[in-house]
Amino acid sequence: MEDCGSSDEDYYYSSDRDSLDGLENEDSDFQWAPSKGPTTKVITKESLLAAQREDLRRVMEMLSLREHHARTLLIHYRWDVEKLLAVLVEKGKTDLFSEAGVSVVESEGTETPMSSSSAAMCDICMEELPGDKMTKMDCGHAFCNDCWTEHFVVKINEGQSKRIRCMAHKCNAICDEAVVRNLVGKRHPDLAEKFDRFLLESYIEDNRMVKWCPSTPHCGNAIRVEDDEFCEVECSCGVQFCFSCLSEAHSPCSCMMWELWMKKCRDESETVNWITVHTKPCPKCHKPVEKNGGCNLVSCICGQAFCWLCGGATGRDHTWSRIAGHSCGRYIEDCEKKTERAKRDLYRYMHYHNRYKAHTDSFKLESKLKETILEKVSISEERESRLRDFSWVNNGLLRLFRSRRVLSYSYPFAFYMFGEELFKDEMTNEEREIKQHLFEDQQQQLEANVEKLSKFLEEPFDQYTDDKVMEIRMHVINLSVIIDNLCQKMYECIDNDLLGSLQLNTHNIAPYKSKGIEKASELAVCRSSKASTTTGNCLPSDCGTSGKRDRSFSFGSSDDSGCPSPKQPKKESYGGGFFDLNLPAEVLDRN
Ligand SMILES: [Zn+2]
Ligand SMILES: [Zn+2]
Ligand SMILES: [Zn+2]
Ligand SMILES: [Zn+2]
Ligand SMILES: [Zn+2]
Ligand SMILES: [Zn+2]
Ligand SMILES: [Zn+2]
Structure with a gap:
């Protein structure tokens, strides 16, 4: 049902029409399946009633029921019409x-x-x-x-x-x-109103396929998905989130991995661990003292010397075998092992975290960069040149942002996938090692290509000759295709060889979307002459604002075709829209 979006598409499409380019644009290179349009819907305060009525209507007609009975049934079955029918x-x-x-x-x-x-x-x-x-x-x-x-x-x-x-x-x-x-x-008129609001919001609260947008401050919208609740979605307010756990979009991490990772990042425990591994409190002033070198006699800035092994205060001299004024000779192997283990775990975490953070930081930097690149495009467009089409810049940028996301979240994924916390008994060490290498190979390939793409997009192409611009253009287009394929492959590997091979897989990940996170379309509530045919009681909350709110609603795709939604967002200027990351990907990719 992309009816209402069609005007937008024409709009963007036309900008491309005067392309003087002899070369095919990347559209032909990207082998994307024909789009069915977004299946996720934004439910606004205005369309909530219509959304609810759609389901009510189905049940009313099928069972020849009055509205309040249909609602009672649907509330009981948590708005799952299929289950109700079963x-x-x-x-x-x-x-x-x-x-x-x-x-x-x-x-x-x-x-x-x-x-x-x-x-x-x-x-x-x-x-x-x-x-x-x-x-x-x-x-x-x-x-x-x-x-x-x-x-x-x-x-x-x-x-x-x-x-x-x-x-x-x-x-x-x-x-x-x-x-x-x-x-x-x-x-109690106020209570009656509250009662109505509860009934109306039951459609969101009790419905597995509908959830409030997690934006703060809250945008007032809810999102409805179809078929798969393990997906990522973008609300019309611009917030992108994981529909399943409502935190930021985190694929290819599973919700559980992401929750654990966030907790781990928040916890100071790692730092605390570091301090316990590398320092000991001075027996005199209690400041943490770091050990440098192999010597077990350490001294604090306060002047106190002490034994690293037992922490006890000592004299300042020592021989190979003993420290002056002190004879502990204590060396607990177990304790040493524990220290080693904590150290190893910490280094492992740091390895993944550093890379995760590096890509998240790059993502932020590159997002800022789009302004600069936009400038370069407009400079280039004004030049006397046979090159008029710069949509490859935008497509390249989108590809860059999407793959950065995948890359950065692939590190916490790997941290848990190949760590001992979640899947210790699922794989032998040997298996783990093989799988890890397989995955890391893909990760590294992806990484290398993403960095290349980033480099090309940062080139000052507005100062280059046409030939050189064409060369960069080819690189960007080719890299975009390669990167898209690599992302696809990485997800396949995760699905088939990693998570898919587990005995007990409770980890669902949102699938890779070549076009980026799907933007939910507004549920069509069309203003038409057709009066509401609901036989049941009209909710006062509906009647009260009938001047503002649409009372009629559509039940099928045939009804809402070509009907302009009153809530259609305003068209943006060419420049703003061109680089708006929140535009539906299919609109942008047609450029
Ligand atoms: Zn009774
Ligand atoms: Zn009574
Ligand atoms: Zn929202
Ligand atoms: Zn999630
Ligand atoms: Zn001290
Ligand atoms: Zn020494
Ligand atoms: Zn000692």
């Missing part, structure tokens, strides 16, 4: 309904209020009241309005809006939301 097929309608607490009454109008002529007794407060002061739920249980209201207020305040059960003993039925809204609204 239960229907497996257990039948009656079980499906009773498990979710839905009691469908065949005859209409059995609920609210009962005829005023007949008086009845409320079993809760034991008062005899006229029928119009009583309310009967779908399940058949009737109580007085005061008792119901009190019950609802308590439940809403307890945060249980989404499943308020009937008051009758052992009755499993979920109360009709219209009754709740009506009774609570009479005395």
Whole structure:
């Protein structure tokens, strides 16, 4: 459903039309599968209702249900329509309904209020009241309005809006939301509003495939994915994140690896380890003293000399075998081993961390560099030259950014993949070594090519002759293809030979996307003449702002084609848009 984006594509496409280049642009080199358009959707405050109604509508139509029953069912099945249908097929309608607490009454109008002529007794407060002061739920249980209201207020305040059960003993039925809204609204309008908001937000809170964007301050959006929750996505606010764990995008690290890595980086424990390995406190002034050289007699700046082995204060002279005024001779091998081990672990961590950090830093630097490169492009475009097409610069930059990410996150991945913390018993040492070499070979190849690409993009091509620019252009295009392939291969290796070969693989990684992290498209809420056909109760939160909010919604792809979304972001100027990393990759890559 990229309907609404099509104008943008035309827009970018046209910028390329007057290319005087005889050479094919990299589009032909990149063998990317034809795009289906993003399957991830941004759900805004405005489109939340429509998103929810899409699912409600399906269930209502399939089971000929009223809206509030459909909602109760969907809340029970956590908005998983497929699961709901599976239960229907497996257990039948009656079980499906009773498990979710839905009691469908065949005859209409059995609920609210009962005829005023007949008086009845409320079993809760034991008062005899006229029928119009009583309310009967779908399940058949009737109580007085005061008792119901009190019950609802308590439940809403307890945060249980989404499943308020009937008051009758052992009755499993979920109360009709219209009754709740009506009774609570009479005395506590604010609470009724809260109730509606909870119902509406259930679509996000209870839905495995929908999550709030983790931006701070919060952009107000939620993201809905299809099929695969192990993916990375970009919200319309520009924040990119791992859909599964909501932290920054970290593929090819698994969520667990990333969490461990972040913790490790945060922990001062490594530094603490370093200090314990390399220093000992002076027995006199307690400052940490570093040992330099092999001699076990160390001295502090305070003048105190002490024995490195036991930490005890000593005299200042020593012989080969003993230190003056001191005879410990203590040498605990075990202790030494522990020290060695801590040292080795620390060096290992430092090895991976240094490389991880180097690429993260390069990424930051190169992101800043895009301004400078933009300048070079505009200078080049103004020159008297037969070269007009500089889209290769942009494509090269995007490739550089994407591969930098992969590279930097590949280090924490390797740290855990080949370390002992997670997969100690999964591989023999021999296997581990072979696999590590395989992976490191790929990593190094990728690294070398990424650095080359970076170097070419930094060249002052705006001062070069056409021939030289063409040469750089060819290098950039070729390297981009090579790098894309190498990234692809690295992920294949991870999938097939590394994580894929584990007995018990609980590590899912977001797949490699040649075009970068997918930008979620806005869920189409089209303004059309078609009125809402919902038969159920209109949520007050919807009615209250009906002037602003769209009441109609689309259910299929046929409905929203060519319909301009009112929330379509404004077109940016050519320069700004050209280098905007947050643009959908397919728009940019068409240049
Ligand atoms: Zn009562
Ligand atoms: Zn009941
Ligand atoms: Zn956001
Ligand atoms: Zn994650
Ligand atoms: Zn000292
Ligand atoms: Zn000495
Ligand atoms: Zn000693």
